[in-house]
Amino acid sequence: MRDFSYHRAGSADEARRAATLPAAMLLAGGTTLLDLAKCGVTEPEQVIDISHLKGLDDIRVDAEGAYIGALARMSHVADDAGIRGQFPAVSEALWQAASQQIRNMATIGGNLMQRTRCAYFRDPATFPACNKRAPGSGCSAIGGVNRNHAILGTSGACIATYPGDLAVALTALDAMVHLGERSVAIDDFFLLPGGTPEKEHAIEPGEMITAITIPASPAARRSTYLKVRDRQSYEFAAASAAVGIELETDGRTIRDLRVALGGVATKPWRARAVEDALKGKALEPEAVRRASLLAVEGAANHGGNHYKIELAPRIVARAILNAGGAA
C-alpha cells in the first residue's frame, strides 16, 4: 500500500470534480477500496471521502418506484419496509451478500462498483498478467484456477465474473443508475470485457453514482433472489438468479417475466431469451425448466467452471417456479 492523500469532500459536486484528478478514488464504505489497496491492486494517489455526505443516503419508495441514494448502507436498504414489500428480490439479494459487518459499512454505490474476486486480479506480485489490471498483459485465469470464473460474456482478454448480488436483482428489475447530470439503464452501466476489461462501467471521469431508481411493477413486487453457494453465508454466488414474475388473472399464465443471472457472467446477466420463451405461456415446471436452459446459450467453459453451465439453468427454473408459487 503506498502513501496517498486523503480529502474529505464538502459536497457531491466537489467530490466529482476532485475525482477527475489522476489516480483519485472515491471512498464510500471502503470495504472494496481498502481491500484492493492492501492487495496492491488499486494504488490511489488521492482518496476522496464521500462517506459522510448528507442527502445521499435516502431510501424512498412510492407508487412509482424506489429511490436509493448512493450512500445508503446495504443493511439499511435490505431492511427497508418499502423495499421489502415492493422489491423483495433487492432485499433478498442484499441479505445474502457479504456479512452483516460488511453490509453495515458498505454503500449501494460502492456495491455496484465492487471489483471481481478473480484471484489473479488480486495478486499482482505473483501474477503480473491480468488484462483488467494491466491492459495488454494477458489473462492468468485462463489455464489457471477458474472455478469461480464466468461462462457468459467472456472474451479472450478476460473471463472474470462480476461477483455482486444486488446488481443482478437491479438488472432484472430495469433499474436506472444516476450519475449526476445523466442516467444510464443498469444493463448499459455494466460493460462487457471485450478487448478492454479494465473499463467495467459506463462512468466517466467527473461522474459519480448519486442514486439508483427502480420502477415499480407487478413483476418487481413478485420477485425473488436465489443464491447458490457451498457455504451457507458469507460467500459469493456459485450462481444466482433474480426473477420477477407477473401472472394473468388466471393465476397460471405468465404475463411478465424478468430474469437475470449472477455469479456466472462478466456482468449482471439479463436472460431475455428465457423471458421471451415463457411470456404468455403457462407456469408449468417442465416448460420452465426447458426454457431456463436458454439462460446459458452460448456459454463457454474454461475447465474449473464447467459446472456452472449445468447449475445456472436449474437455479433460474427454481427461482421462476418459486416466484410464481409453483415450486
Next chain:
Amino acid sequence: MNVIETRQRGEASDGSGVGGRHSRIDGRLKITGGATYALEHRLENLTYAVLVPSTIAAGRMTAIDTKAAEAAPGVLLVLTPDDDLGLATASDWFGNRAEGSYRPLIPEITFNGQAVAVVIAETLEQATAAASLVKVTSEETQAIAGLDDPRAGEGNLVDNLTVSWGEAEAALAAVPVKVEGEYRTPREYHVTIEPHGLTATWEGDRLTIFEPSQWTHGMARSYAEWFGLPYENVTLISPFIGGGFGSKATASFYGALAAASAKKLGRPVKLAITRPQTFTAYGGRAATRQKIALGASEDGMLQALIHRGANETSMVGTWVENTGAATPLLYAVPNFSSENRLVPVNTVTPGALRAPGKNPSAFGIESAMDELAHALGIDPVELRLKNHAERDPQSGKPWSTRQLREALTAGAEAFGWSRRSPEPRSMRDGHTLIGWGVAIGTFPVIRAYGEALIAIRKDGKVEVISGAIDMGQGTYTILAQTAAEALGVPVDQVEVRLGDSSLPGAAVAGGSMLAGVMTGAVHKAASAAREELIALALNDPNSPFRESGANTLAIANGQIATPRGDGPAISIAELMARIGRDRIEVKRDTLPEALANDVGRMKAWTTMSLMRAPTDGDYSMHSWCAHFVEVKVDEDFGTVRVSRVVSAFDCGRLYNPKLVESQWKGGIIMGIGQALLEEGLIDPRRARVVNNNLGDYLVATNADIPDIEVISVGVPDPHASVLGGKGVGEVGIVGVAPAIANAVFHATGKRVRDLPITLEKLI
C-alpha cells in the same frame, strides 16, 4: 448454531473440583478485550518487519536488489540471503542438533511464497511499501505444483510405516465381497484468527519474545540455540493464543529474523505474518491420497485390508501425514497390509493440523467401510460392531479402555439410527435428499511429563504456576480445578499463571496430551503443598493445632480443621498469619527418578524425545468416538447442508465436561468445514495457493453448523493419566468428514472420495 444439547454420562460431579462444569476463568478477560495477545504489546521504540515473499516456486535467486527499499522512507534494515546473521542451527523436535550455521533466508527457492528478504522500518506501512521495492532476479526451474502434478510421481516409501500381518493380497483375492477406492484430501490450513508473528526485544544478552506459542519451553530453546545463549537468557511469553491447531509449536525462520534484526538495530522488532502469508510462512495439512481395498466374507467379517497411502511433503523437509495412522487400529482383520509414501513437491513443508495422520486416515478407512457395508447390504453400524477389535490388532496389546461399542450404541440410539431406511436416495423432502451417515474416529493417548509450582499466599489464595499454555482449550480452568480439589479450596481462590518459558516446565500442547500431563503435575504439587501446610499447622509453635492432638488435618473450602471437627477451625489465611508465613511454595514434577535431573528436565520440557507412545507399556491407549450425521442435499444444486450431528466419545474421565464438550464440538465444526469447504487451490503453473485469504479459503460459518449433541461414554482410564482422562482435543475431528461423505452417499447415491464435497461433485 442453535441450542446445543448435551448429555452427560459417567460424570456426576458438578462441583468446582475436577469433573465440575466450571466456565473458562480466562473467558471474561478475552470477551472484554482485557487479554493482551502477543502482537498487541506496544513496546517503546518498536520497529516493524515485513517479509518479502518469492513469487516463483522453484529455482535459484541470482541477485537481489535492495537499493530502492533501503532508500525508502523509514527503512532501517533490509536482510537478504546475502546476510550472515551469525546464527547456529537449533535442535529438532527430538533434541538432535546438527553442526553448522542457520540461515533463515536462502537463495534456493523451493516454494512459492518462500521469504527471500525482510524489511524493517519505523512503521508497518513504511516496511510494507519498501518490501514491494525489493527486486529479486532468479533462475526459475519447473515446479512440481502438488500431489496431482503428473511429474510428482509415486513418491518414496516410508519404511517405518509399513505394517503388515497375515497374507493380505491372497486373502483379498479369495473373499467373496470386496471394495476398492482411492480417497483424497487436499491441502488444508489452520487459519487461526490470531495471526502468527512475534515481538522480539533484547536487554544486553537477554532476549524476550512475545509470541503465540503451544510450547514456550521448546520454542525458547530454539531461540537460545540460534543465538548461542544459555537457555535461561531467553524468555518466551505467551499467556493467550488465538488458535493454534498445531501451527504454533515451533520457533520459525521469521522468529529468527525478527530477533536477529532486533539485535542488529538495538530496538524491539515486531513481525506479524500477513493473512496471505499464513498460507506460506508455515505449512498446513499435507494433501493426501490413499488406496484402500477391503475384503469380507458374506456375513460381513473383514478378511483383508490393503492400504497404500501417500502424502505430499516439501523439497527440503520431511512431513509425514500418516494416512495409515488409524487404519490398523479400528477393526479386527486377520490379513493386513499398509504402506505409505512421501511425495516431494514445491510447497512449504506441511505441518501438524488437528489430528495429523489420524484425520485423513479415518477419511479413507471409514469411507471404505461404508462402501463395504453397502456392498454387503449390512447396516454400517452393525458392520462396525461385528468387526470390533478386542485388542490392538497391531501391537497385540489389550486396550487400556475402549468404549467404542458403547459409543456406537449410544450414538445410534440418540440419533434414532434404527429409523434409517438403508437404500440410498430413499429419504427426501421435496427437492431435498436426506442422508444419514456414520463413522468412527480415534486418537492416541500420548504421555509426557510436566512440572508445576503451587504457592499458598498469606491471603489464603493459591497460585498455580507453569510454563504450559492455554490456547483456548481450558488449561487455566482445569488446573485451577485440580489445585482446588487437591488443596481443598474453592476454585475462585486459585490463580493460574501460564505461558512463560521461565516458569516450571511442561510438554508441548500437542497430541491432545497437555491436560493429562499438567493435571498430573498440578495434582502432585498441590497434594504436596497440602501436606506441607498440614505439617506446618501441626508443628508450628504458633499454630492453634499444635496442641490439638490430631495427627492430620482436613482442608475443605479453604478451612483447616481437625478431621473429626472437634478442634479449632481456621481459614488458610489465618493459619498463614498465625505461623507468620507470607508464602509457601512447592514445586513438583512427574518425571521418573532416572530423569529427575537437569539433563532430564531439559529433555522433558524442551524436546519431544520423552513422549511416550500409546503402546509404550502393557496397554494400547486411545480415545474413541462415533459420529452420526444427517445431511440435506439439494438434488438440483448439489449443495450439502449438515442438519444434525450426534457424536459419542470415549475420552476417559472428563476433567471439566463443559470444556471438553466445547473441544469436541470445535473438532466437529472443523470437520464439517473440512468435509464441505476447505481446500487450498493450487495454481498448476506457479505452484501457488491462490485462495490465500479468509474470503476465498472457506471455513464453516455459524450458518453451516447445526445442533450438535455430544455424549460421553468414557470411563476413567487409570493407565492413561494420573486423573484418568484421555485426550479430548483432536479426536473430535477424526471421522467427521467420512461420516458426512457417507451421509452424502446415503442421500444421493453418489460416493465422493475426494474432499471437500463441493456442489459440482454432486450435480
